[in-house]
Amino acid sequence: MEISDMQIFMEVAKQGSVSKAAEQLGYVQSNVTARIRSLEKEMGRPLFQRHRRGMTLNPEGRKLLVYAERMTMLMNEMHKAFQNPDDPAGMLKIGSVETVVGLPDILNLFYRRYANVDISLVTGVTESLTEEVQQLKLDGAFVSGPVDVPNIEQHVVFEEELVLVCSQSREELNANTKIEQLLHLPLLVFRRGCGYRSKLEKWMQSEGVTPIKVMEFGTLETIIGTVVAGLGITLVPRAAVHKLEREGLVTLFSIPELFRQVSVVYIRRSDAYMGEVERRFLETITEVRAKRLAALYE
DNA sequence: CATCGCTCTGTTTTCACATG
DNA sequence: CATGTGAAAACAGAGCGATG
Secondary structure (H helix, E strand, O other): OOHHHHHHHHHHHHHOOHHHHHHHHOOOHHHHHHHHHHHHHHHOOOOEEEEOOEEEEOHHHHHHHHHHHHHHHHHHHHHHHOOOOOOOOEEEEEEEOOOOOOHHHHHHHHHHHOOOEEEEEEEOOHHHHHHHHHOOOOOEEEEEEOOOOOOEEEEEEEEEEEEEEEOOOOOOOOOOOOHHHHOOOOEEEEOOOOHHHHHHHHHHHHHOOOOOOEEEEOOHHHHHHHHHOOOOEEEEEHHHHHHHHHOOOOEEEEOOHHHHEEEEEEEEEOOOOOOHHHHHHHHHHHHHHHHHHHHHOO
16 A cells, blocks of 8 residues: 555545546546555455445545545655755645735745745635635635634734724714714625624624625725725724725724724644744744834834 | 556566675 | 675556447
């Protein structure tokens, strides 16, 4: 048995089809079939249930899957462990929510220092990114915290203050308009699973307000753009919109303390081996955080 | 999806020969 | 004689395309 057999096995299990797995892995179907068969022979029992639309894991197969995952994890760990600590190289797969204001600083610094590391960055919402980190599809992710998920460790990156954003200026609004009244305007939010959105929903719930209209968007730019156009309100970190406020395009309102504070945390699987690349990345995060904190007290 | 016959490639074994 | 070296032969297995 080879580690490649485990990769083939996992792919077939995932795809539920030998043909699809073969396509994914760049092998020919017959080869994948043979490898699965030899694996079954070695285990002395079938691992899949065959049917006309493909094959699915049987209980024995599911048992093997646990070991297969452990093996590949160990394999990755081994490669990371033997990396040259002076010149880390490789790939770092990370995810981030849309609104991490300080992310460019972190990436910039990291890129300049470790040119041999490729970073792939995907964006998503807290919930989906956390799931991907848990499934080891991502090495880590910047999400809004704190998260409370087993097997996940978190490192605080930034503390952010959420503000309510609307396009009317204070003068336009009635002098005694209360912030709570703004909640009756249409809400512009990220898709479900976003940390800011759930804060907003909690706040509204505590006010006993149900939104008249909720519009979902995929990116921060479109949300802000739509708010500027006067179509509704949203809740985002102050730093993400302070420029627009200076330009007079939006007005920001502080929200009750209970819901105001969010932290951006970097999460990773706590039981995953930390390679040199990831260690340096965390180091960079801490450094940028320290710089930002220092700047605050200047 | 499974099987077959085939090629290609890398590994292991074997053997002749050289060296101290 | 034990040990090392290099080339050739044998073997194993990965992968392919065709086919049932």
